[in-house]
Amino acid sequence: MRVTGMVQDRTAVKTKIILATIECIEKDGYNAVTTRNVAQAAGVNNAAINYYFGSKDNLLEETFTFTLSHFFIDLNEILKDHNLNTYSLLKVFLSFLLEGLINYPNLVRAYFSVPDVFHKFGQSFLRQLEQFLETIAERIRKENSALTEREIRLSLMQIISVIISLCLPLDLFHGFSGLDLKDPATRTAYIDHLLTRYLNWVNPLEIKEDEQKVAQLLDKIKNTLDFDRPD
Template sequence: MKNNLKNASNAKERILNSTLYIIGKEGFQNVTTRKIAAAADVNIASINYHFGSKDNVINEALKCFTGMFRNSFKILDNNELTPVERLRNFLKSYSDVSTEYPDVFKNFVNKLIYNEEIQPEYMKFLQQEGISSLMNILKELTDVKDDYHLHMMGLQIISTLIFPILLGNKIENIAGLDYKNKNVRYDYIELLIESIQGK
């Protein structure tokens, strides 16, 4: 994530952006009110005024992060678009969010791997809405109708989007791809869509 934290229009937004930045760079356990204040160019009293405590700031920042992914999944339910357009727009949006906040995303996945307490809101959303929206679009695009195989396909799609983020800059050394480049990322997505459609 670029450190453009001080460009945010108001103190509250800067505090949230700064918190996400620190979570990504140093991990949840290393977030302090003092670090947030320095990164957001505010005083500690401002953080307490807007959020009350460091834990509240972290929770609110993670809700914002979760909200970005929720918005990506909502694209799948936009019936004004064709199924392939919905899938394409979802994949682009999901990859854009994870690329904008790669370190937060990596930290999030790391907590999942080590079974630490994770944002229950995001996990609940994935289980109750997100995955089913993805499965519904896959039903429309393929001949696959059974939940077992649709779940597998959904997992493959999400994994395909996550892996380049986890590799970070190493992906350029391994595959010669600059995944941060939007054009490269969108070519990658087109290839994924073609494979889903069996082309």
């Protein structure tokens, strides 16, 4: 029992330090992270960083491993429900993706702009995203056999690109659109507007019927999106 408790304590402290690292990346950017400011944000001494991680490089590597594993878990959670139509599945995924891009822009930027990080983690992120889109494409084929393979792939590429373009930088179209995408209701309305243009064969009544399931699934993955912050 005592050994189990020690393992749990160690995991809790490591998670606390990793969350502090994410906080520092978001506050000052990837290149500004130091063990000193992470220790301060985590409320531990600098020696604790070395004890649990050995070095700043190891800490950053475990931080990206941690965040990427949460992304994979969330993708799998989204795909578990085989009763949801592709409109609802994409609505959950786009809501999840957009919220992550809004809440963790510097973390996302590091995945793709820091060569070592991209080589170790960014490519894996893209592979998982591609596998997810392949699964969605297969479901679309079953729902609407009239669509060609090219139409399906182009539509999915355009849908994802529209979401990502809003966040790099986030306020690129803010003045033009007047949208506050940090507001959950605004994000939902925006995603619905987007999906109805591309997935117009889905019955509106089915979409309405799935609203509760969509909300429940988003609630289910919210904790992992927030990286299970300890009390």
